[in-house]
Structures are given as C-alpha cells and as structure tokens.
Amino acid sequence: MGLCIEVTGGGKTYASARGPVTALADVGLEVREGEFLSLLGPSGCGKSTLLRAIAGLDPLTSGSITLRGAPIDRPPERMGMVFQRDVLLDWRSIRDNVLLAAEFQGLPKRAHEARAMALLDRFGLGAFANRHPWELSGGMRQRAAICRALLCEPEILLMDEPFGALDAMTRDDLNLELSRIQQDGARTVVFVTHSIAEAVYLSDRVAVMSTGPGRVVEVFEIDLPRPRPLAIRESPEFARHVAAIRGLFSRLGIVKE
Amino acid sequence: MAEASHAQGIGGTFAVLLALLLAWEAAVWFFTPAPILLPPPSAILAELWSSPRYFLRHAGFTLWTTLAGFGLSVVLGVALAVAIVASRWADRVITTILVVMNSLPKVALAPLFVIWMGTGAEPKIAIAVMLAIFSIVADVALGLRSVDPDALALARVHRATGWRILWKVRFPNALPALFVGMKVAISFALVGAIVGEFVGGSAGLGHVILIAQGQFDTVRVFAALFVLGVIGTLLFYMVEAVERLALPWHVSQRSQHGSSPR
Ligand SMILES: Nc1ncnc2c1ncn2[C@@H]1O[C@H](COP(=O)(O)OP(=O)(O)OP(=O)(O)O)[C@@H](O)[C@H]1O
Numbered sequence: 001m002g003l004c005i006e007v008t009g010g011g012k013t014y015a016s017a018r019g020p021v022t023a024l025a026d027v028g029l030e031v032r033e034g035e036f037l038s039l040l041g042p043s044g045c046g047k048s049t050l051l052r053a054i055a056g057l058d059p060l061t062s063g064s065i066t067l068r069g070a071p072i073d074r075p076p077e078r079m080g081m082v083f084q085r086d087v088l089l090d091w092r093s094i095r096d097n098v099l100l101a102a103e104f105q106g107l108p109k110r111a112h113e114a115r116a117m118a119l120l121d122r123f124g125l126g127a128f129a130n131r132h133p134w135e136l137s138g139g140m141r142q143r144a145a146i147c148r149a150l151l152c153e154p155e156i157l158l159m160d161e162p163f164g165a166l167d168a169m170t171r172d173d174l175n176l177e178l179s180r181i182q183q184d185g186a187r188t189v190v191f192v193t194h195s196i197a198e199a200v201y202l203s204d205r206v207a208v209m210s211t212g213p214g215r216v217v218e219v220f221e222i223d224l225p226r227p228r229p230l231a232i233r234e235s236p237e238f239a240r241h242v243a244a245i246r247g248l249f250s251r252l253g254i255v256k257e
Numbered sequence: 258m259a260e261a262s263h264a265q266g267i268g269g270t271f272a273v274l275l276a277l278l279l280a281w282e283a284a285v286w287f288f289t290p291a292p293i294l295l296p297p298p299s300a301i302l303a304e305l306w307s308s309p310r311y312f313l314r315h316a317g318f319t320l321w322t323t324l325a326g327f328g329l330s331v332v333l334g335v336a337l338a339v340a341i342v343a344s345r346w347a348d349r350v351i352t353t354i355l356v357v358m359n360s361l362p363k364v365a366l367a368p369l370f371v372i373w374m375g376t377g378a379e380p381k382i383a384i385a386v387m388l389a390i391f392s393i394v395a396d397v398a399l400g401l402r403s404v405d406p407d408a409l410a411l412a413r414v415h416r417a418t419g420w421r422i423l424w425k426v427r428f429p430n431a432l433p434a435l436f437v438g439m440k441v442a443i444s445f446a447l448v449g450a451i452v453g454e455f456v457g458g459s460a461g462l463g464h465v466i467l468i469a470q471g472q473f474d475t476v477r478v479f480a481a482l483f484v485l486g487v488i489g490t491l492l493f494y495m496v497e498a499v500e501r502l503a504l505p506w507h508v509s510q511r512s513q514h515g516s517s518p519r
C-alpha cells in the first residue's frame with residue numbers, strides 16, 4: 001500500500017497567556033493509502049492538534065505534513081471530517097445539514113440529493129430527513145454528521161472522538177456501522193479515540209500517543225480479519241491486541257494498575 | 258394549543274388595559290381635576306372620533322417616517338455589522354464612529370438635521386436611523402461573531418469561501434440576534450421620528466402634540482399620545498410576528514411549535 005499522509009518531525013507550540021505550550025514535539029507518523037488508523041492516547045496528548053494539522057486547519061509550528069508528497073497548507077480536496085460534537089446547524093433539516101458538505105464546496109445541491117437520502121437511509125435516518133437536529137437523539141445526530149462527512153465521497157476521513165459523547169450501546173452500533181462502511185470503500189480514515197477497545201476493533205493500525213510533550217510512541221498492527229462482528233471483541237486475538245497496548249500504556253505510566 | 262394560549266395572552270393584555278382605562282375614567286369622575294390637566298379617556302376618544310381624518314393623516318406620516326427609518330437602520334445596520342466582522346480595519350473605524358455617535362445625546366443633534374435636510378420627511382427618517390441603528394449593528398455583529406468554532410472548521414474543511422461561510426453559517430446564526438436588535442430598534446425609530454417632528458415640519462403626531470400644547474389643548478395631546486401608543490405597540494408585535502415566522506427553528510420559538518413532524 002502506498003503512503004497517503006506523512007508527518008515528519010511534527011511540532012506544535014501554542015502561544016497562550018501563560019507562555020508557550022508545547023502540544024506536539026517531533027511527531028512521526030505514516031498513514032497508508034486506504035487504511036483505518038487510530039490515534040490513541042490520554043487526554044491532552046495532542047490528538048486533536050495533530051488531526052487538525054492533518055486537516056489543514058491549524059498548521060504545525062515545526063516539521064512537515066504531506067499528502068501524497070505535497071505539503072498540506074490548507075484543507076485538501078475530497079476530505080471529510082467528523083467532530084466530537086455533531087455540529088449540525090439548527091436552522092437546517094437533517095437532509096439539508098447533510099447537503100451542507102456539497103453546498104460549502106459550491107457543488108450543486110440537486111446533484112447530491114439522491115446520495116444524501118441514500119446515506120440517511122443507510123444510517124437509519126431516512127424517516128428523519130425532514131426533521132430538525134433538535135428533534136433527534138445524540139446518536140442519531142452523530143449519524144447525520146457522519147452522513148454529511150461521507151456525502152462527497154471523501155478519500156480521506158478524519159474523525160475526532162466522534163463517539164466520545166455517546167452511551168455505550170449507541171457507540172457499539174456506530175462502531176459496527178463504521179466498520180462496515182470502511183469495508184466497502186477504499187478510504188483512508190484517521191480516527192481519534194480514548195478507548196483501546198474501540199481503536200483495536202476499528203483499526204488496521206493503532207498509533208499510540210503519549211503526553212509530555214505529545215508524540216507518537218508506537219504503532220500497532222491489528223491483523224484481525226474483516227468483516228469484524230462485534231463479537232470479535234470477545235476473541236483471544238482481540239484480547240491479545242488490547243493487552244499489548246495496555247501494557248505499553250502502563251510502561252509509559254499512563255494507566256496505573 | 259399554543260395558538261390558543263397566545264390569543265389568551267393578547268386577550269389578557271386587552272382586559273388589563275380596559276380595566277386601567279375604566280379606573281382612569283372613574284378617577285376623573287371622582288376627583289374632577291381641571292380638564293386642562295387630565296381629561297377622561299371618554300373625552301380623548303371623543304376627540305379622536307370628531308376628527309379621524311386629521312389624526313389618520315398625521316399618524317400616517319409618523320408611521321411612514323418610522324418605518325422608513327427602521328427599514329434603513331436594518332439594511333444599513335446589517336451591512337455595517339458584516340463589514341465589522343469581515344475586516345478589523347472596518348471594525349475600528351465603524352465601531353469608533355458608532356460609539357462616539359451613541360455617547361452624544363442624539364436628540365441634541367436633531368436641529369442640525371433640520372438645517373441640513375429641511376423640514377420634510379428626510380430629517381425625521383435620518384434621526385430615526387441615528388437612534389435605531391446602534392442596536393442593530395451591535396446585536397448583529399455579536400450574532401455574526403458568536404458562531405460555533407467547529408462549524409467554521411467544518412466549513413473550512415469543505416473549502417467554503419468567506420462569502421459562503423457568511424451566507425450559510427454566520428448570517429443564519431445572527432438572525433435571532435437581528436430580531437432582538439429589531440425589537441429595540443423599532444421603538445427607537447418611533448422616538449426618532451417624533452423628535453424630528455418636534456424640531457421642525459408641519460406633519461406627524463409629534464407636530465400635532467406641539468401645536469396642541471401651544472393651545473393648551475390637553476385632550477388633543479392625549480389623543481395623539483393614544484395613537485402613538487397604539488402605533489408603537491402594533492409595530493412591536495409586527496416584528497415579533499415576523500420573528501415567529503422566520504425562526505421556527507430557534508430555541509425561543511420551539512415551545513410554540515412543539516416537536517411534531519411537519
Ligand atoms: N488553542 C490552544 N491554545 C493553547 N493551548 C492549547 C490549545 N489547544 C490545545 N492546547 C493544548 O495542547 C495540548 C493538546 O491538546 P489537544 O486538544 O490536541 O489534546 P487531545 O489529545 O485532543 O485531548 P482530548 O483527548 O482531551 O481531546 C493540551 O495541553 C492543550 O492544553
């Protein structure tokens with residue numbers, strides 16, 4: 001597989017009122033074409049900072065990020081992003097919120113209506129297309145946000161703790177759906193999470209990050225076969241991956257046992 | 258249900274007003290103050306009834322200058338707010354001018370407008386704009402600015418241009434604030450129109466009040482005030498009605514619409 005995104009010597013220092021804050025220092029990361037990669041690490045280790053830099057939203061202060069060899073200095077084409085909060089606009093119906101991805105790019109709304117409806121149907125929201133965001137549950141809203149990110153068939157999908165605010169059952173549901181859509185499209189996904197199990201379940205590779213300052217410590221290959229039913233999480237191979245990552249965390253002093 | 262309770266609210270307002278008028282009538286009957294100090298409501302209504310065309314003509318003038326001043330304030334105010342949010346330079350210049358303007362007692366500037374613009378409708382409209390525009394600019398600029406940063410990030414991820422972000426995110430986001438500003442501005446526009454009529458010209462309810470005062474015609478002053486009160490109230494409710502139509506999605510409106518599918 002070819003290289004999609006490459007971060008070398010990535011550093012980020014925020015200027016704050018109490019002096020500079022180093023969020024990232026010397027981050028090295030390679031994201032392969034078509035893979036699902038998770039960034040896993042404790043709160044404050046710079047996962048969001050790294051993801052936003054990859055998105056072309058906030059540049060790094062040192063080092064470089066390239067997309068297929070070209071430096072990323074603004075959001076690249078054919079990228080979708082899902083945030084921790086759904087960021088749906090209250091004045092638009094769910095369908096129109098999904099179509100926003102096309103409208104922002106100046107693409108004709110009409111041409112995307114059929115795909116928007118197909119996505120909403122696929123995510124079980126077909127009957128809610130004309131509702132407004134405040135009429136939906138948290139899980140439904142986050143599904144709509146995923147539909148929006150997928151509308152323009154992104155080649156790269158960035159997700160910043162998209163399920164962090166959801167209850168465990170809804171989270172399982174969405175994990176399953178995400179793992180399914182990962183299977184039927186060659187799409188590169190960078191997924192931020194706190195949860196070891198979530199990272200192992202979804203990913204081809206898991207990049208473990210650590211604090212003080214934020215950096216990528218180690219990358220784990222998750223060679224579990226796909227498709228992955230939810231029950232795979234009870235398998236011994238799954239447990240082995242989780243244990244390996246947890247072992248690293250305790251060596252780093254991030255989880256204490 | 259919601260409509261009924263809204264109608265009940267208006268009915269309640271009318272009942273309270275009617276009770277107050279009756280109490281006023283009774284008090285005048287009972288205490289018999291000099292008619293030049295306080296006429297009874299019945300006399301005020303009789304005054305209105307005796308020369309309806311006179312009051313209608315002047316009320317029409319005041320209404321037109323108020324609405325023109327209000328409309329201009331909204332258009333100009335939104336444009337200025339967009340400029341303020343779009344450019345730091347414009348923000349400095351416009352905000353400074355507005356703050357200086359707002360710290361002056363604007364009523365004191367009214368005679369100047371008569372010198373500049375004469376005694377027609379123009380100075381009244383200009384004064385109405387001067388009084389009303391501040392709240393529009395301030396509220397809309399705040400509304401345009403207070404956008405969820407993630408929504409802006411989302412727009413940038415999809416490579417939206419500044420204009421598209423303005424039109425699709427910032428502007429709808431500022432609509433509730435625009436209506437807050439408009440409710441304040443409509444009352445100020447009416448004040449501005451009346452102030453303009455006080456300082457010059459020969460039309461409008463302000464002019465009526467001024468002339469009647471010169472003749473110690475207290476009943477006519479009250480009649481003009483009554484019409485002013487009606488105009489002011491109706492204008493306010495008009496803005497509210499438009500708000501209800503324009504913002505069915507807003508938190509403040511949801512209880513009226515419920516969450517049933519449409
Ligand atoms: N705008 C900012 N200004 C100053 N410091 C910031 C800013 N954004 C983030 N930081 C700091 O950078 C570090 C990394 O933040 P970041 O949000 O990337 O962490 P994270 O791994 O995403 O955490 P979480 O899992 O809690 O979301 C933190 O120490 C944070 O305080």
Ligand SMILES: [Mg+2]
Pocket residue numbers: 047048049160
């Ligand atoms: Mg984060």
